[in-house]
Amino acid sequence: MHTKTIAQLSAALRSGEISSVELTTLFLARIKQHNPALNCYISITEAQALEAAATADRRLKEGDATPLTGIPIAHKDIFCTEGVKTTCGSKMLDNFIAPYESTCTAKFAAAGAVMLGKSNMDEFAMGSSNETSYYGAVKNPWDQGRVPGGSSGGSVAAVAARLAPAATGTDTGGSIRQPAALCGLTGLKPTYGRVSRYGMIAFASSLDQAGPVTYSAEDAALLMNVMAGFDERDSTSVEREVPDYTAELTNSIEGLKIGLPKEYFDGGLDDSIARVIESAIQAYEALGAVVKEISLPNTALAVPTYYVVAPAECSTNLSRFDGVRFGHRCDDPKDLFDLYTRSRGEGFGAEVKRRIMIGTYVLSAGYYDAYYLKAQKIRRLISEDFRAAFETVDVIMGPTAPSTAFKLGEKADDPVTMYLSDIYTIAVNMAGLPAASIPAGFVDGLPVGLQVIGNYFEESRLLNVAHQYQQATDWHLQVPAEFQ
Amino acid sequence: MEWEVVIGLEIHAQLATRSKIFSGASTAYGAAPNTQACAVDLGLPGVLPVLNREAVRMAVKFGLAIDAQITPRSVFARKNYFYPDLPKGYQISQFELPVVGVGQLEIQVEGKAPRVIGVTRAHLEEDAGKSLHEDFHGSTGIDLNRAGTPLLEIVSEPDLRSAKEAVAYMKKVHSLVQYLEICDGNMQEGSFRCDANVSVRPMGQAALGTRSEIKNLNSFRFVERAINIEVERQIDLIEGGGKVVQETRLYDSDKDETRSMRSKEEAFDYRYFPDPDLLPLEIDEAYIEAVRQSLPELPDARKGRFIAELGLGEYEAGVLTASRELADYFEEAVKVAGDDARRTANWVMGDLLGALNRVGKEIAESPVSAELLGGMLRRINDNTISGKIAKQVFECMWNGEGDADTIIEQKGLKQVTDSGAIEKIIDEIIASNPGQVEQYRAGKEKLFGFFVGQVMKATQGKANPAQVNELLKQKLAG
Numbered sequence: 001m002h003t004k005t006i007a008q009l010s011a012a013l014r015s016g017e018i019s020s021v022e023l024t025t026l027f028l029a030r031i032k033q034h035n036p037a038l039n040c041y042i043s044i045t046e047a048q049a050l051e052a053a054a055t056a057d058r059r060l061k062e063g064d065a066t067p068l069t070g071i072p073i074a075h076k077d078i079f080c081t082e083g084v085k086t087t088c089g090s091k092m093l094d095n096f097i098a099p100y101e102s103t104c105t106a107k108f109a110a111a112g113a114v115m116l117g118k119s120n121m122d123e124f125a126m127g128s129s130n131e132t133s134y135y136g137a138v139k140n141p142w143d144q145g146r147v148p149g150g151s152s153g154g155s156v157a158a159v160a161a162r163l164a165p166a167a168t169g170t171d172t173g174g175s176i177r178q179p180a181a182l183c184g185l186t187g188l189k190p191t192y193g194r195v196s197r198y199g200m201i202a203f204a205s206s207l208d209q210a211g212p213v214t215y216s217a218e219d220a221a222l223l224m225n226v227m228a229g230f231d232e233r234d235s236t237s238v239e240r241e242v243p244d245y246t247a248e249l250t251n252s253i254e255g256l257k258i259g260l261p262k263e264y265f266d267g268g269l270d271d272s273i274a275r276v277i278e279s280a281i282q283a284y285e286a287l288g289a290v291v292k293e294i295s296l297p298n299t300a301l302a303v304p305t306y307y308v309v310a311p312a313e314c315s316t317n318l319s320r321f322d323g324v325r326f327g328h329r330c331d332d333p334k335d336l337f338d339l340y341t342r343s344r345g346e347g348f349g350a351e352v353k354r355r356i357m358i359g360t361y362v363l364s365a366g367y368y369d370a371y372y373l374k375a376q377k378i379r380r381l382i383s384e385d386f387r388a389a390f391e392t393v394d395v396i397m398g399p400t401a402p403s404t405a406f407k408l409g410e411k412a413d414d415p416v417t418m419y420l421s422d423i424y425t426i427a428v429n430m431a432g433l434p435a436a437s438i439p440a441g442f443v444d445g446l447p448v449g450l451q452v453i454g455n456y457f458e459e460s461r462l463l464n465v466a467h468q469y470q471q472a473t474d475w476h477l478q479v480p481a482e483f484q
Numbered sequence: 485m486e487w488e489v490v491i492g493l494e495i496h497a498q499l500a501t502r503s504k505i506f507s508g509a510s511t512a513y514g515a516a517p518n519t520q521a522c523a524v525d526l527g528l529p530g531v532l533p534v535l536n537r538e539a540v541r542m543a544v545k546f547g548l549a550i551d552a553q554i555t556p557r558s559v560f561a562r563k564n565y566f567y568p569d570l571p572k573g574y575q576i577s578q579f580e581l582p583v584v585g586v587g588q589l590e591i592q593v594e595g596k597a598p599r600v601i602g603v604t605r606a607h608l609e610e611d612a613g614k615s616l617h618e619d620f621h622g623s624t625g626i627d628l629n630r631a632g633t634p635l636l637e638i639v640s641e642p643d644l645r646s647a648k649e650a651v652a653y654m655k656k657v658h659s660l661v662q663y664l665e666i667c668d669g670n671m672q673e674g675s676f677r678c679d680a681n682v683s684v685r686p687m688g689q690a691a692l693g694t695r696s697e698i699k700n701l702n703s704f705r706f707v708e709r710a711i712n713i714e715v716e717r718q719i720d721l722i723e724g725g726g727k728v729v730q731e732t733r734l735y736d737s738d739k740d741e742t743r744s745m746r747s748k749e750e751a752f753d754y755r756y757f758p759d760p761d762l763l764p765l766e767i768d769e770a771y772i773e774a775v776r777q778s779l780p781e782l783p784d785a786r787k788g789r790f791i792a793e794l795g796l797g798e799y800e801a802g803v804l805t806a807s808r809e810l811a812d813y814f815e816e817a818v819k820v821a822g823d824d825a826r827r828t829a830n831w832v833m834g835d836l837l838g839a840l841n842r843v844g845k846e847i848a849e850s851p852v853s854a855e856l857l858g859g860m861l862r863r864i865n866d867n868t869i870s871g872k873i874a875k876q877v878f879e880c881m882w883n884g885e886g887d888a889d890t891i892i893e894q895k896g897l898k899q900v901t902d903s904g905a906i907e908k909i910i911d912e913i914i915a916s917n918p919g920q921v922e923q924y925r926a927g928k929e930k931l932f933g934f935f936v937g938q939v940m941k942a943t944q945g946k947a948n949p950a951q952v953n954e955l956l957k958q959k960l961a962g
Binding site for chain 2 (some may be wrong): 079086096099197202204232235315320324327336364
């Protein structure tokens with residue numbers, strides 16, 4: 001039962017083959033068994049989960065069920081969940097019980113989904129390996145000596161090890177897609193503004209976007225049907241009709257125009273990964289797609305630009321963690337300055353401090369024009385690259401990450417190398433486009449992800465393109481041996 | 485040396501919206517601490533601001549009232565600094581692109597020619613909370629009820645040349661925001677306050693002197709005092725061979741002095757940048773036009789109308805239009821009185837404001853309503869009572885004894901206009917005062933007043949004075 005997709009579980013719940021309480025109990029048992037090794041959950045909300053499952057069973061019986069009613073789910077610990085500890089992977093919020101519910105998790109609760117717990121993550125979503133978490137590193141279920149990717153590493157590892165049938169993640173520079181690629185799952189970052197950010201603890205406000213982590217594109221569509229939509233509490237969410245994301249899954253992709261950016265296949269890419277991506281592209285050609293080389297000339301500028309914009313925004317987003325109203329407060333502050341410096345010094349980890357300092361620097365008088373303003377200009381150039389590309393192609397494909405999962409500790413002390421793990425994903429956030437990572441094969445027993453980038457609000461097309469590939473392949477159904 | 489004073493004001497007007505600028509929490513004043521601070525105001529992790537459209541409408545109203553350009557696409561920015569009553573560690577304000585651009589308004593200091601003062605800009609921002617340092621035994625209490633209250637910061641050009649002009653300008657803006665119904669103008673509660681940038685330079689010098697900024701002045705009196713003291717301090721400093729340093733100063737009203745708060749070197753780097761949580765604020769022509777249509781008659785226009793249509797003098801019209809409430813009161817009273825707006829103006833400015841002043845009440849709290857006063861004035865105009873008797877009637881109305889007609893009836897104050905009756909009384913007085921009559925007729929015309937007094941005494945003041953005068957002249961002429 002634990003390896004079934006949501007689509008299958010939903011059918012089983014409706015037919016009465018299994019109850020939500022039974023399903024939830026099954027996953028809670030798996031969490032108890034495997035979480036000590038994998039460390040993918042920070043909080044396990046057993047009592048609430050069983051209560052929600054019982055409620056879901058009543059709804060199922062009364063015929064008041066949605067496709068997600070009774071389906072267990074893990075929420076990244078970046079979403080505020082009322083009455084539940086919400087840490088964002090930081091010591092700073094180790095004592096923080098959220099007094100309100102995020103829009104995204106509220107929508108899942110309203111649909112009847114059952115929250116199993118809060119998943120581990122890089123501290124404040126800053127990281128690509130899930131090693132910056134105050135709660136310790138998460139292990140990759142495919143090789144527990146390796147990282148799951150980050151920052152949504154806990155969500156992705158939990159789903160990969162079948163400790164949850166699906167999870168929510170957030171993606172600021174690749175934080176859904178890169179771990180999905182490293183753990184062999186389907187991950188979708190929607191168009192900026194498609195999913196409400198209200199109640200999602202901000203890292204970089206103009207880049208953050210929540211999305212689903214699932215086995216299949218079909219499951220991702222089911223989650224998107226719940227998550228997407230305008231929220232009057234988020235001024236950057238877009239007032240635009242939400243389609244049924246499952247409606248176009250079965251459409252033919254005959255004649256689909258795929259663009260392959262030449263910059264994504266240059267020297268930086270591992271040969272073995274390039275071969276996996278090439279065979280995926282061949283599979284698409286076999287499905288009737290047409291392939292074309294394109295150019296995204298400003299690709300190389302994406303990472304450096306991102307590391308100006310994202311730290312700038314995070315440096316002020318994280319100012320509210322000051323030890324005054326909530327979160328970590330140092331013992332016996334001597335005065336206000338001491339309260340601020342020690343509370344923040346003790347509460348934040350090294351990577352968060354690094355980014356706050358970079359961000360503070362680039363916004364400072366005298367440096368603003370040279371860094372922040374210039375980065376904003378380059379950001380427009382990056383968007384323009386994509387705009388031009390989408391005049392001639394329907395989707396853009398390439399690798400999600402330049403390598404497979406690396407070893408724990410391998411890049412932990414080398415921030416710049418770590419930052420380059422997001423070299424193919426970051427530009428998408430800078431432009432605000434939707435993109436998915438889908439399992440496309442293995443190299444030495446480790447999963448490889450294919451990234452599919454779409455035009456604004458074309459999530460339905462992305463899911464269709466992913467689903468058609470998943471009908472022809474079974475990479476997305478592979479389960480690590482230990483968790484089968 | 486002769487010195488020229490240069491002043492610019494930054495006025496903070498709290499906008500009279502029901503809810504806060506970026507959240508749905510109430511803005512009502514005086515609630516128990518932290519009971520009007522929602523998740524957004526507390527700056528909890530994950531919350532987001534949503535702009536209050538009403539605050540925008542109010543800012544646009546102000547912009548139109550000072551003939552300013554309304555920025556078609558203005559931007560909210562974060563002003564970053566740490567302070568315990570600033571929950572997010574930044575204030576959402578507007579920096580490079582404020583909603584209201586360059587405008588102007590006219591001021592007049594009594595006895596001087598009117599002057600046009602430039603307004604550099606007006607921008608929307610949120611207020612911070614309050615830090616309470618007393619009663620917490622070495623700690624500080626934080627009340628976030630005020631956090632997120634909408635403010636319009638109105639920045640003047642350095643066009644003001646004296647403390648008196650600064651006060652006149654501040655009063656003008658104070659009156660305008662109340663006319664526009666965008667601010668209650670309550671200075672005690674901090675709804676209307678200002679910072680003053682003050683510098684001096686030798687008369688005739690073009691370059692500006694180094695300025696100091698005096699923070700948080702919340703009364704007209706304090707503005708005038710603080711500026712005068714600061715000007716004196718700067719001149720003394722320069723004349724004593726010193727230099728003014730750019731700094732922020734505080735005015736201490738108890739000690740009547742300004743003192744340094746922080747120098748330019750200690751000034752914060754606010755690291756302004758566009759707030760990524762808020763989209764640029766776009767305002768189109770149609771919206772501006774709709775707001776323009778909704779503007780009330782503004783003080784200057786009303787003053788002009790009072791002069792042209794009601795025949796008031798410049799000074800009276802100025803006083804009566806200084807506040808919208810007073811002007812409304814006056815117009816209502818004129819309407820009821822039916823005639824002679826100048827008489828109404830004199831009564832409002834003299835007896836009414838005088839009486840209110842004595843008991844420290846505002847026009848809105850006046851025991852004599854515009855309708856009551858107008859009703860009384862109608863009775864002067866139709867000769868039912870004299871101006872003198874009216875003072876008595878006014879006193880009774882003030883004490884809550886009813887309207888003028890009731891009081892006149894009950895106390896028998898109706899004026900005697902029957903000329904036969906008056907003639908009879910005059911004849912009696914002439915008969916019983918032969919000596920005075922003789923002297924008067926011999927040229928001692930001063931005695932006329934004596935006869936008027938006698939008639940009034942005999943009629944308990946109810947005789948129509950004009951009739952008395954005329955008949956007396958005839959009779960005394962013999």
